[in-house]
Amino acid sequence: MQVNRKDMQAWMVFDIDHDHRSVPNPYIWQDEGLPPPNLIVRNRTSNKAHLFYAIVPVCTSDQARSKPIQYLKAIYRALALRLEADLSYSGPVAKTPFHPWWQTTELHRSVYELNELADSLELERTRPWLRQDMDFSYSRNCTLFEHTRRYAYDIVDEEREKGSYTSFKRRVESFAHYKNTGTADKPPLKCSEVLAVVKSVSRWTWDKYCARSDCQRGVMRLDSGLSLQEKQRRAARRTHNLRRTKTTRRIIRTCQVLLRKNQELTIGLVARNADLCRQTVSRYVYLFEWVKSALSESRQNGPEHRGNYAVHQISAPITLYWAESELGKKKAVLESAFP
Structure with missing residues (x-):
């Protein structure tokens, strides 16, 4: 079942597979001293589970503010690392609570504020000064992502000045579909996968990318032969x-x-x-x-003068x-x- 709307997130769901363990531990939150989830939906045979945390809803639509979304993602990642959850799991489908296929344990019905969860976590700080590795896997998704983000970087300033986020995203989407041609041995990506790439690239580029057009490159007129x-x-x-x-x-x-x-x-x-x-x-x-x-x-x-000066008599600073x-x-x- 899909627990969250497309434009609103009210649940944080963590996939507990624990492939590195002999038996998955859905109660790892107790060992880590973390807030308890609202629901534990467990496979009766393998003990693999989904942990459900109810949170104050966060808007994730195109019109939403980016800071709450970034805060939500930071908390989710920090909590997933502590729970040893599958970081590649992104939903939106999760095990259906109280379905007879699964064993469901309801621990409480409280709704968490994001700050409550953050109090027990150490959020990662972004370090933009670190150089990122420019090598990437040439899978279909990564290749499309690289082409799409570079196109988005080229047009974002123009759209900020003359257009809007909606028109910017529409242009990025058109380009992504155009580039989604596949390879000789692999078919093109599904439409849903293309849209996922478009959403990720569009949101990040619109919120964070800033071309350095004010850096005054070449103003010193240095010799091109210098190292x-x-x-x-x-x-x-x-x-x-x-x-x-x-x-x-x-x-x-x-x-x-x-x-x-x-x-x-x-x-x-x-x-x-x-x-x-x-x-x-x-x-x-x-x-x-x-x-x-x-x-x-x-x-x-300066001359000694006891009266008031006229405008033309006031000395310069x-x-x-x-x-x-x-x-x-x-x-x-x-x-x-x-x-």
């Missing part, structure tokens, strides 16, 4: 210098504002007003004296040229010492 490591080293140095210059300007502006308010420059005060951490400001503490010196010099050189030139000298010394 990849050398290009990365120079790009990292450029990024560091840009970030350092931006932080320097931010701290100088903050120091100017605080000095005009007759406030003492401290690391904590500058950090709070510049919205930077204390560790960062402590590395630029030498700027405090520079700004004080420049401000006092501008005040000494302290420029960053002086501090940046000093920073440039320091940078030149470092680069000469460490080429």
Whole structure:
């Protein structure tokens, strides 16, 4: 029987086969200290079973929010690993509770919140910085998946701008059916399998894929003959210098504002007003004296005037040229010492 609707999931079902054991253990949740399932539907002969957890329904339709779905999947995977359940089982058909073919044990009728289940689990954190293995099995499903996802990556930005998720999914589905030609020794995939690939690719691509069109590739005009490591080293140095210059300007502006308010420059005060951490400001503490010196010099050189200034008489603020030139000298010394 199909326990969940296509657009709503109210049950989490785990397939307990335990092929690595001599006898499957449907009560493994007790050994692992996990919340008890609502139902245990067991094969009378082999002891293989389905564990049913009733949960607050989660919408899984095309219009559903992606974060609850991702949270649900993370909990399901973590719970399946602890139960040693079959990770390849995805439903939607499950053993029918209370059918005479199976032995059904009802433990309780409570409905779990997702947070209740998550409290006893350690959810896996996604690590996008890890490189994924680009090799994949050339089965029909994997081949169709690879072709479909690359097509989806190409059109998703256009559909986000001019279309909608529905039109995007429709185009992906048309492409998948076009590519579902099979091989010389294997027929094409079933329509249901194609739609499963389309749903997976469409949802993930729409929610998470972001092409790096703003990465300014080639802006440094590096020699094409340089090795990849050398290009990365120079790009990292450029990024560091840009970030350092931006932080320097931010701290100088903050120091100017605080000095005009007759406030003492401290690391904590500058950090709070510049919205930077204390560790960062402590590395630029030498700027405090520079700004004080420049401000006092501008005040000494300026004419003494007791009345209000007209608009055309207001002097310009302290420029960053002086501090940046000093920073440039320091940078030149470092680069000469460490080429």
